Amino acid sequence: xxxxxxxxxxxxxxxxxxxxxxxxxxxxxxxxxxxxxxxxxxxxxxxxxxxxxxxxxxxxxxxxxxxxxxxxxxxxxxxxxxxxxxxxxxxxxxxxxxxxxxxxxxxxxx
Numbered sequence: 001x002x003x004x005x006x007x008x009x010x011x012x013x014x015x016x017x018x019x020x021x022x023x024x025x026x027x028x029x030x031x032x033x034x035x036x037x038x039x040x041x042x043x044x045x046x047x048x049x050x051x052x053x054x055x056x057x058x059x060x061x062x063x064x065x066x067x068x069x070x071x072x073x074x075x076x077x078x079x080x081x082x083x084x085x086x087x088x089x090x091x092x093x094x095x096x097x098x099x100x101x102x103x104x105x106x107x108x109x110x
Contacts, residue, residue: 021070028083067091
């Protein structure tokens with residue numbers, strides 16, 4: 001499992017964290033998807049979708065940080081991290097990767 005983590009400041013003085021997706025992030029991932037707008041999910045999946053199937057959840061959680069890398073952005077809420085977005089890239093074939101991102105737009109301080 002990758003140990004990548006970075007903390008960035010927000011303009012309002014708060015902070016957010018970008019970190020590697022962890023095996024115990026399943027509930028956070030599902031919560032973030034359930035809070036996404038229909039338009040956001042349509043743009044990501046190219047069809048109407050309100051939730052992920054069990055196969056999709058398994059695929060999105062099965063990252064090896066070699067051919068499938070996933071990072072999440074989280075804010076702290078009542079002392080716990082809440083996933084608010086994420087991005088990933090997937091090795092489709094040697095030399096070709098597919099990048100996917102989604103979630104809130106967060107503007108770090110300059």
